[in-house]
Amino acid sequence: MVQVRVEIDPGTASxxxxxxxxxxxxxxxxxxxxxxxxxxxxxxxxxxVLFIPAGTIHAAKNVGTGxxxxxxxxxxxxxxxxxxxxx
Numbered sequence: 001m002v003q004v005r006v007e008i009d010p011g012t013a014s015x016x017x018x019x020x021x022x023x024x025x026x027x028x029x030x031x032x033x034x035x036x037x038x039x040x041x042x043x044x045x046x047x048x049v050l051f052i053p054a055g056t057i058h059a060a061k062n063v064g065t066g067x068x069x070x071x072x073x074x075x076x077x078x079x080x081x082x083x084x085x086x087x
Contacts, residue, residue: 001075002082006060008032008068013061016086021076023052025060030068033061057086 005028008014016035025034027044034050035041037057044050052058062068074082 001073004072004074006070006072008060008062008070010062010065010067014059016057016059018055018057018084018086019052019074019076019082020080020084021054021074023075024073025050025052026071026073028069028071030062030066031064032068032070033063035059035061 008030025044027046027048027050029046031043031045033041033043035058036050036052042050043063060070076082
């Protein structure tokens, strides 16, 4: 398990990507929109949680006016890459 604080500036989006294991997102601050393959976009605020299954293409964007931050918890096998960008 790996935990990372991810900070996203207003208007900034992450590239579409996958993880080899599950990701649990806990929004710490701001308003973040998540696009998860096969589902409609969802907008989350501080205190909200999102589960991303292993191998699912997804991206995040800060749709608020202030900094956004999440605590990302990754359940991954040791030695596997944490993130793979999808073209």
